[in-house]
Amino acid sequence: xxxxxxxxxxxxxxxxxxxxxxxxxxxxxxxxxxxxxxxxxxxxxxxxxxxxxxxxxxxxxxxxxxxxxxxxxxxxxxxxxxxxxxxxxxxxxxxxxxxxxxxxxxxxxxxxxxxxxxxxxxxxxxxxxxxxxxxxxxxxxxxxxxxxxxxxxxxxxxxxxxxxxxxxxxxxxxxxxxxxxxxxxxxxxxxxxxxxxxxxxxxxxxxxxxxxxxxxxxxxxxxxxxxxxxxxxxxxxxxxxxxxxxxxx
Ligand code: NAP
Numbered sequence: 197x198x199x200x201x202x203x204x205x206x207x208x209x210x211x212x213x214x215x216x217x218x219x220x221x222x223x224x225x226x227x228x229x230x231x232x233x234x235x236x237x238x239x240x241x242x243x244x245x246x247x248x249x250x251x252x253x254x255x256x257x258x259x260x261x262x263x264x265x266x267x268x269x270x271x272x273x274x275x276x277x278x279x280x281x282x283x284x285x286x287x288x289x290x291x292x293x294x295x296x297x298x299x300x301x302x303x304x305x306x307x308x309x310x311x312x313x314x315x316x317x318x319x320x321x322x323x324x325x326x327x328x329x330x331x332x333x334x335x336x337x338x339x340x341x342x343x344x345x346x347x348x349x350x351x352x353x354x355x356x357x358x359x360x361x362x363x364x365x366x367x368x369x370x371x372x373x374x375x376x377x378x379x380x381x382x383x384x385x386x387x388x389x390x391x392x393x394x395x396x397x398x399x400x401x402x403x404x405x406x407x408x409x410x411x412x413x414x415x416x417x418x419x420x421x422x423x424x425x426x427x428x429x430x431x432x433x434x435x436x437x438x439x440x441x442x443x444x445x
Pocket of ligand 1: 206207208209210211212213230231232233236256257258259284285286287288308312335336337338379380381382383384385386387388
């Protein structure tokens with residue numbers, strides 16, 4: 197389905213990003229696995245290769261614009277083009293109500309989760325225009341659609357990702373760059389391991405999902421894979437929850 201396509205996945209050393217990199221590779225794409233952490237990034241590359249796919253690691257901190265520019269350059273140097281990008285890198289950040297939220301934590305979360313997506317899109321889109329089109333999937337959250345107490349920076353950043361997604365979809369639809377956002381609910385990954393440790397808070401989290409459990413990274417990757425491929429050729433500017441019914445309440 198993605199044979200001969202070249203894809204970037206940011207934050208691909210862990211959790212949802214790793215599952216997306218593996219899904220892209222299984223579908224035949226050559227994958228540039230990007231992360232701040234070279235050890236976990238190289239582990240993902242090894243997993244892709246074990247599964248018979250092609251991948252390489254390219255370090256990038258998405259909050260740093262020149263890193264994102266270099267990531268796209270490295271991709272084109274190695275594989276000659278860029279067709280698909282999943283802007284997945286993100287952090288949870290501190291938990292505190294708005295009036296108590298530390299200023300530096302706000303800057304850090306917005307810097308990675310919102311400005312980081314902007315940086316990536318800026319350079320990815322420029323390259324995709326040169327290649328005649330492409331598909332971008334931004335990983336937002338259910339917290340791109342609704343509020344969540346004690347997570348003001350994360351919730352604001354994820355709402356911002358939806359705004360960026362819609363705006364760029366309007367701008368680049370005619371030039372055949374499709375841009376969508378995915379909204380996972382709570383997914384078993386290292387990001388929420390702290391919340392899962394306490395049985396009472398885990399039960400409370402599970403209770404927010406009508407389907408009766410948390411999601412898996414692979415379930416998010418299925419949606420990302422579809423949005424990135426030819427089956428979604430008329431799909432752009434959309435927001436796709438993968439949420440076990442969280443937003444149905
Ligand atoms: P994760 O397991 O913590 O993985 C995130 C990856 O991104 C890690 O490898 C991390 O590296 C990397 N990263 C962190 N800051 C970065 C930066 N500035 N530049 C590049 N890479 C960076 O988290 P996840 O749960 O898979 O989350 C992936 C995405 O899904 C995030 O955007 C998150 O907001 C979103 N999401 C997650 C959930 C959930 O419940 N898990 C729900 C909704 C949305 P280090 O480990 O070295 O920091």
